[in-house]
Amino acid sequence: MRDLEHEAREQKAQEQNEAVISGWTLSRYFQLVRIPVLAAVIAEMVLYILIGLNAVVWLFHIALFLYLVGTVKDLTAQRAVALGAVAGFLAGLGMAIFRLVYERAAYFILNLIAEPVITALLGALITAVAVQLIKQRKEKRIAKQQSQQSSKGGK
Numbered sequence: 840m841r842d843l844e845h846e847a848r849e850q851k852a853q854e855q856n857e858a859v860i861s862g863w864t865l866s867r868y869f870q871l872v873r874i875p876v877l878a879a880v881i882a883e884m885v886l887y888i889l890i891g892l893n894a895v896v897w898l899f900h901i902a903l904f905l906y907l908v909g910t911v912k913d914l915t916a917q918r919a920v921a922l923g924a925v926a927g928f929l930a931g932l933g934m935a936i937f938r939l940v941y942e943r944a945a946y947f948i949l950n951l952i953a954e955p956v957i958t959a960l961l962g963a964l965i966t967a968v969a970v971q972l973i974k975q976r977k978e979k980r981i982a983k984q985q986s987q988q989s990s991k992g993g994k
Contacts (some may be wrong), residue, residue: 861917865925867972872926875898879903880933885932886940900930900958904965908973916974927962931955 858865879899886895904923908914911922934956939947 861915863918863921868922868925869929871922872907872929875903875906876926876933877928880930880937883930883934883942884937887937887950896934900927900961901965903930904962905969908966908969914970916967916970919970920963923962923964923966924959925962926954926966927959930962931958934958 860868860914879902882987883896883899886892886899903926907922907926908919911918932955935947935950938950938954
């Protein structure tokens with residue numbers, strides 16, 4: 840039922856000239872990443888205050904991208920790239936704004952541009968690679984099952 844609602848909204852969006860990427864509207868991408876990105880950014884902020892390491896932030900970004908790949912249905916390679924880019928941009932923007940406010944250093948203004956772009960590129964790359972690895976693993980499993988079935992059928 841929910842997929843039919845999404846399809847109807849996407850068709851309406853296409854008629855209204857709303858941005859559509861690989862068959863999904865931009866608003867659908869935002870809807871898919873909204874809660875996971877918010878949770879990840881809040882966790883990143885807390886750990887950044889407590890520990891102060893950027894490595895922790897990047898680990899949360901990577902975990903976010905892998906979580907999205909594992910939970911979003913009907914994810915093609917093109918959709919994975921777009922989903923990772925949108926999630927990365929929003930997570931990077933959230934952390935950049937947080938660092939600007941928390942650190943209160945003028946050079947963090949440049950970070951408002953750099954971090955969302957870098958994180959979006961990283962998100963697109965990680966999600967695309969993860970989807971391809973999952974696809975290859977499924978294909979190998981199917982090929983193995985078919986070869987086992989054909990060997991059983993020949994006996």
